[in-house]
Amino acid sequence: MRKILFLLSVIVSLAAADSAAAQKEIARFRTTHAETNGRDITGIILNWGGYIAFYETDGGGFSMANVAPKSGTQSNGRIYDIRLEYSNQTVGGKTDVLTFKWAYSNTYDSRRGTCDCVLTLVHKPGGVASMLEMVMERSETLRYNGYMEGSVDMTGILRK
Numbered sequence: 001m002r003k004i005l006f007l008l009s010v011i012v013s014l015a016a017a018d019s020a021a022a023q024k025e026i027a028r029f030r031t032t033h034a035e036t037n038g039r040d041i042t043g044i045i046l047n048w049g050g051y052i053a054f055y056e057t058d059g060g061g062f063s064m065a066n067v068a069p070k071s072g073t074q075s076n077g078r079i080y081d082i083r084l085e086y087s088n089q090t091v092g093g094k095t096d097v098l099t100f101k102w103a104y105s106n107t108y109d110s111r112r113g114t115c116d117c118v119l120t121l122v123h124k125p126g127g128v129a130s131m132l133e134m135v136m137e138r139s140e141t142l143r144y145n146g147y148m149e150g151s152v153d154m155t156g157i158l159r160k
């Protein structure tokens with residue numbers, strides 16, 4: 001029995017390492033305000049250290065993860081039907097709007113599904129502000145506001 005448990009733990013570790021190697025983080029967005037169906041959940045998300053990350057996979061595709069490292073959980077999956085809309089300089093700065101679908105699965109329960117997402121990026125002198133809205137299959141709406149860590153031109157990468 002011990003040998004079986006050891007073997008299973010090795011297989012799981014190798015699978016996790018292979019999965020991590022198969023994707024490269026291209027952008028990370030720290031959450032400063034969050035809500036679900038209009039209810040403020042900012043305190044929970046901040047306590048969990050929550051952030052949104054986008055990845056490029058080895059196959060040339062893209063994925064997104066809603067990560068809560070302090071709780072050890074995340075929702076992740078591929079993004080597709082990506083559309084980029086650009087606006088010229090506005091009062092608040094240059095704005096990029098990305099719309100896409102997200103096929104996600106949760107690590108904390110067995111829930112899987114798809115949702116429609118709109119990511120708005122406002123480029124300001126001090127950095128990039130982000131607003132992500134996700135409309136789930138059951139019409140549940142999640143909103144995450146925050147900022148991008150670093151200065152990667154995510155829209156240029158997704159335009160490939």
